[in-house]
Amino acid sequence: MSNIKEECGVFGIWDGPESVNKTYLGLFSLQHRGQESAGIASTTGEEINGFTGMGTVGRVFRPTRDVLPRLTRNCKGAIGHVRYSTSGSSSIHNAQPQIAEYSQGSIAIAHNGNLTNASLLRDEYEAYGSIFKSTNDTETIIHLLAKPTHVIKPDPIAHVLGHLQGAFCVLMMFTDRIEAARDPYGIRPLSIGKTKSGRYCVASESCAFEAIEAEFVRDVEPGEIVSIDENGISSRRFAEKKPELAQCIFENVYFARQNSKIFGENVYISRKKMGRQLAKEHPAEADVVIPIPDSGTAAAIGFSHESSIPFEMGFVRSHYVGRSFIAPSDELRKQAIKLKLAIVREVVDGKRVVVVDDSIVRGNTTKGKIQSLRENGAKEVHIRICCPPVKFPCFYGVDFPTKDELIANKMNIEELRGFLGADSLGYISLEGMVGCMDQPAKSFCTACWDGNYKVPTYSQGGKYSMERYQRNLFEDLEIENE
Template sequence: MDDLKEVHEECGVFGIFQHQDAAQLCYYGLHALQHRGQEGAGILVSHQDHLSLHKGEGLVTEVFNPDKINNLHGIHAIGHVRYSTAGGGGIMNVQPLLFRTMNGDMGICHNGNIVNADVLRLELESQGSIFSSSSDTEILGHLIKRQKGHMIDRICVSLDQLDGAFAFLILLEDCLYAVRDRYGLRPLAIGQLPNGSYVFASETCALDIVGAQFIRDIEPGEIVRVKNNQLLSRIYTQKTIHDQICAMEYVYFSRPDSTIDGINVHTTRKNAGKQLYYESPVDADIVIGVPDSSISAAIGYAEASHIPYEMGLIKNKYVGRTFIQPTQELRNQGVRMKLSAVASIVKDKKVIMIDDSIVRGTTSKRIVSLLKEAGAKEVHVRIASPAIKYPCFYGVDTSTLKELISHQMNVSQLCQYIGADSLAFISEEGLKRSIHFKKEYTCDLCMACFNKQYVTPLYNNEFEHD
């Protein structure tokens, strides 16, 4: 069956430099980033003049056990959790990717999507490159190998050929590079442990879990090198740099305890819930949130409306991934395994159900049905993001128009389809106001999935209707 939540982000990265327990700390960091990808995980370590890799398909706890971690000897490490979008699944696409060359080993892991990947791959193959995976991450490795000069210059020249959304970690025997795309679409933070070791992570929650103090975010278009435990920073591109973080990082992808570009995620979601009430109030008895990423917005809606917040939906955190079932009845049973309506709370109540997004509509329809079967008198759905009408080409698995129900239906039609008594989305301006609540925060947001205003050219990526 479909996963409970409908949107998936591609992955998360974690790196640590100069620590005797590098692999163990990398494991903890990846565990904190597990929400960003559940299909595969890997850790690459550097020990003297050799890189060692272990990776596999599944959750972090399924891929690694104490013996595997203890066998990863090294003082530097990078790690990755993956949800496949570009390139598809399979063990060959699980990262980090390891390149063994005559000039030494190199490991790369990547969060995001390179929109000109097909153009670059065709060019590289015409020049004799042979790819061992279908992941766009491998393109950077081939580009670097074709350059000359100092490694940082080779990496910078290669990065400047890439377009799209990405955060890269690149590990050599004696140094680690961390990179963010020129638009700042994907987050990447720097932290430091009490012993002075530097740590890099897609989200600050992973810094917290290993006891690292947040230093700063890597800037758009910036490459940071750590060698001999000293940081070197430079801008790798002369092309126009925009700071346009993906709005969905705040809406859904990131953990609520993470801070992205100086903004706490829980606070933005709570603000969005309040804004939802101001824009779309409704008379009801209780407010509930769809676990887990909608809880903050539901609390905000309840505070603004003075309608009690209740735990009307409970998520079973111990249900693993399930297979597609052959009948609708069994598919619905799969939903009940993952999510339960609390009948004693929702029975005979007018319920406001807060969710973060509607993509394909199937999950929302099933949850509304669960609530009504549990005795809810009315179910009013409020969504803490604008309607998702257009595909994302920057690392989210919404690549076709046919997947997006808000592209096919207007709000009234969608309300009827999911069986709700009313339906409303937050406005684009309302979402911006929720995120830009700090006056000093001047970054723009990528909202292409709402308004079709893409940050980059789309190259060979086209809208697929069928």
């Protein structure tokens, strides 16, 4: 993966004193979705308490802080969040869940996605005197909930969700319940699980259920609100499901863990299908197929099976060079990339190598990997990519660079092959990639490849361009993700 950052991960459960510990385990399973900050909020039935911090789940909730026992005391339910900032800066003020007091009592909110009209709503509320303590779009939802004219609605939560545009999976915890909602386009995944004791939980990915020995029940439907409390689970709608959904297929290509079920299909299986399709569309005469771990592994296995070229692990990924690793110079940055992905020379030396990766964004890190393969004796290097060329930015929670920074907008395939120093370069076709999914092609968002934004990317009247507000998080000195 070349410089793509995740969105966030959310988890919630109503399971009495066990809620906090199970939320902690669930967040560990979702750690791949965000490593900037983490947090847990719990309710006693009378009040909500929480703790957030910068860094990974293990760092934020390290035993020396004695946080989990305090949150567990008299606990009824809990929600948690791991964050990568696609909206708002990397700051403790933006860590979630965010807790607030308003006229209806206490609330904690955790959010995954990106509201395309958040800036417009924020400007409107600030003009009338509202004060924001963070720069993320989650706090906007709190202000909407607290508005006097919204509080008196028959279903205030449904009314507020109707004001939101863009991608959102939201967990709202009140003192007596958890409310989970997913946007009408179903852009981001949100699943429901059930523990062995019959308690219900929700998570961004189904892999989190395995950590607490819960079973996957179903996805939260687009436009649905699910309530979880002492009595179990109930459901209502705040919007009709769109005729054409905009599910983010990049979840299946890269973001989600391979043991998760996303949009009705196991991630490992869908990636393996993409690898097979890639081998059909762009065969290569080679001696070995190697993945860029971890997201390219299943696809490389599929490529190997379809092409009958042996599969090997030519790259070894270090789990100790984190995604937030910052190098103070270009030279150290290059060395850090080598630390993160080391090459097994015996696998590639004197070989014609097919390298399978999920995407190319800027191209610089891919170029470095090819150079390293050459230095370790690879005779030929053939690059195969499991998604089409990324040409357009994402406004729905994926931190792609601006259009001008995407290398596929600067070079054609042959020019890019030359820039990378590869012997050949092949991308899966858009039709081939979407065809690997069980659902119809019209069910998925393909905007980052074809510019077809199904969900509005401009706020009312086109006044606020998302290009203006999308934060560019691709600092020059930051090490690339996987």
